[in-house]
Amino acid sequence: MSELSSMADSLDGKLSSSQKSQLIEQVQQELAIANMQELLEKTTSKCFSKCIPKPGTSLYNSEQKCISMCTDRYMDAWNVVGRAYSARIQREFR
């Protein structure tokens, strides 16, 4: 937290308000990309172990289907967990 504070301090007076908005937008974009990369990585490792128990010489049709469903279900799971976690946080801080 103090890092943020000193970062904001050292930027003080050097940025116009449009530059500040640009900075925030850039931070948001980078976070979104990092989030997607993390999701991609997790989905790949989870679905590989779920769908390809014994890797053969190519991806079988059934494995391809499993991968598609698994990808969608992992996204669903992420959303369910996110909702449960946010709901809990809101309850605790009320």
Place this chain on the structure above:
Amino acid sequence: MPVGDLQEGGDRELEERLRVEQQKAQLQARIHSLTDMCWDKCMDKPSTRLDDRTETCLTNCVERFLDTSVAIATRFTQTLQKSAELQ
């Protein structure tokens, strides 16, 4: 930008906005780690939709993990207090 806006003591608004982004990142990181853990506990073979049983399992998994973390923190504090009292 008017000179009056260049007040001393840092830019509170920018700091606040960066803090919000930081909190978002922390929230997302926690959701990733919870999903990772609860997926292993709750998910059978992936099917065409997330069934209710799995969804309930995921929600319970999140809730019980947080309960566990609170319980352990409490236990930890008690142990520390006890050992402090003994000294």
